[in-house]
Amino acid sequence: MSTNTLALLGGPALGVPQPSRHPAFEQGAIDRVVDMLERGRTVGLNRNHPEIAEAENAIAAWQGVPHCLLASSGHAALQDCLMGLEISWGDEVITTPYTWGASISCILHNNAVPVFVDVCPVTGLLDPAAVAAAITPRTRAILAVHIFGQAANLTALRAIADGHGLKLIEDGSQAHGALHAGRKVGTFGHAAGFSCMGGKLLASAEGGYMFTPDKDVYWKAALCGQHMGRSLEPDFPHERLDRYIDSLVYTYRLSPLVAVMLTEQIRKLDAEIAGRRENVRLLRAAMAGLCLFSFPDYAAGDEPSYHMLTMNVDAAAAGLAKQTVYQALRAEGVGCFQYIPSPISTWPRLHWQTYDGPKVMWTEPLRQSGIDYRSVRVPHCEQKIARSLELGWNYTVPDAAGMQRLADAFAKVEAQLPALRDWERSQTP
Numbered sequence: 459m460s461t462n463t464l465a466l467l468g469g470p471a472l473g474v475p476q477p478s479r480h481p482a483f484e485q486g487a488i489d490r491v492v493d494m495l496e497r498g499r500t501v502g503l504n505r506n507h508p509e510i511a512e513a514e515n516a517i518a519a520w521q522g523v524p525h526c527l528l529a530s531s532g533h534a535a536l537q538d539c540l541m542g543l544e545i546s547w548g549d550e551v552i553t554t555p556y557t558w559g560a561s562i563s564c565i566l567h568n569n570a571v572p573v574f575v576d577v578c579p580v581t582g583l584l585d586p587a588a589v590a591a592a593i594t595p596r597t598r599a600i601l602a603v604h605i606f607g608q609a610a611n612l613t614a615l616r617a618i619a620d621g622h623g624l625k626l627i628e629d630g631s632q633a634h635g636a637l638h639a640g641r642k643v644g645t646f647g648h649a650a651g652f653s654c655m656g657g658k659l660l661a662s663a664e665g666g667y668m669f670t671p672d673k674d675v676y677w678k679a680a681l682c683g684q685h686m687g688r689s690l691e692p693d694f695p696h697e698r699l700d701r702y703i704d705s706l707v708y709t710y711r712l713s714p715l716v717a718v719m720l721t722e723q724i725r726k727l728d729a730e731i732a733g734r735r736e737n738v739r740l741l742r743a744a745m746a747g748l749c750l751f752s753f754p755d756y757a758a759g760d761e762p763s764y765h766m767l768t769m770n771v772d773a774a775a776a777g778l779a780k781q782t783v784y785q786a787l788r789a790e791g792v793g794c795f796q797y798i799p800s801p802i803s804t805w806p807r808l809h810w811q812t813y814d815g816p817k818v819m820w821t822e823p824l825r826q827s828g829i830d831y832r833s834v835r836v837p838h839c840e841q842k843i844a845r846s847l848e849l850g851w852n853y854t855v856p857d858a859a860g861m862q863r864l865a866d867a868f869a870k871v872e873a874q875l876p877a878l879r880d881w882e883r884s885q886t887p
């Protein structure tokens with residue numbers, strides 16, 4: 459059997475480099491967590507607790523924003539954004555159907571109404587023209603998701619928001635450190651939420667954070683999503699917000715155990731993001747001659763931080779099912795997958811007219827709004843899903859030889875398309 463024979467067809471697998479272990483904690487972080495456990499310091503209600511203040515200050519400094527509010531998850535951070543901006547019952551939030559469900563459930567759980575519009579078919583990012591076309595008198599906000607670590611077009615989205623008196627919310631859960639127009643994402647919107655669960659770029663155990671340039675939005679988010687203990691912080695504006703202090707709130711605070719992880723993890727985040735970017739540069743250069751696989755291009759000043767690497771595969775043009783290409787790559791050792799299976803607008807639990815599963819909290823606001831997700835048309839989103847191929851991208855240390863091996867696996871598959879077509883035909887009865 460020739461070494462060129464695809465592993466799927468019985469040849470030897472090429473073998474590709476393994477990503478770095480992620481999350482990885484340095485000894486200093488481990489020692490701090492152990493110390494906290496030994497001292498029983500597992501709860502911190504506010505910034506008077508030193509580990510909470512330390513993490514919020516470290517993240518705010520890294521992001522270049524005045525203040526940050528820790529949260530128990532990315533979902534919690536996003537819902538904090540909506541609560542802080544007072545977006546709730548009946549308010550429409552224009553957003554993307556091409557994302558992780560939590561970008562949408564934060565809207566639903568606040569009794570607001572997600573309005574899905576189309577995305578760019580190459581990147582999967584929200585299409586500003588589609589956003590502008592979907593604005594109604596009920597629209598209160600735009601929620602942009604920086605999917606796979608790629609920055610949405612925040613300049614255009616902010617201009618639309620400002621032009622119509624709307625709020626712009628950013629979901630940066632997959633995109634810590636991604637740049638738009640040379641500036642970090644999260645700093646363009648009226649509020650931004652980020653996830654820090656163990657699989658994310660800034661990886662802890664479970665956690666997240668939100669920020670906003672408006673201190674009153676911050677305090678409202680803190681009062682709704684944290685604990686009334688937040689009002690004991692020295693700069694709490696008692697004169698304006700005292701009447702909102704009570705314990706009718708979500709428990710979205712973060713344990714100081716996780717806070718110390720974040721303080722320690724953020725120290726190495728820039729180096730890891732630089733490693734991810736360099737490896738993408740190396741891979742793209744090594745795959746430049748291939749036709750079956752293509753990468754999105756980005757505007758000057760836009761630089762993803764590569765939580766995952768997304769590319770597009772022209773399987774149909776090659777006369778193949780995309781799954782066949784996936785199978786061939788996986789047999790060579792490439793851990794490719796399709797991250798988003800279908801537009802969220804098609805998910806049955808949003809179809810309140812026909813949904814008959816366990817009771818959910820969002821049916822009534824959707825019913826009252828009359829929205830019918832069954833009629834949503836997002837052809838570019840469908841196109842992205844049909845062609846998309848993702849790789850986990852925890853390649854945080856530059857590895858020229860490894861990226862060449864990875865590129866070789868893609869090249870091997872592309873070089874064997876006739877054999878792959880024969881194999882595919884042989885699989886269909």
Ligand SMILES: Cc1ncc(COP(=O)(O)O)c(C=O)c1O
Binds near residue numbers: 631666
């Ligand atoms: C785009 C996006 N938004 C929100 C979230 C929610 O984050 P968490 O799981 O920390 O709640 C995730 C998590 O995967 C995500 O990928």
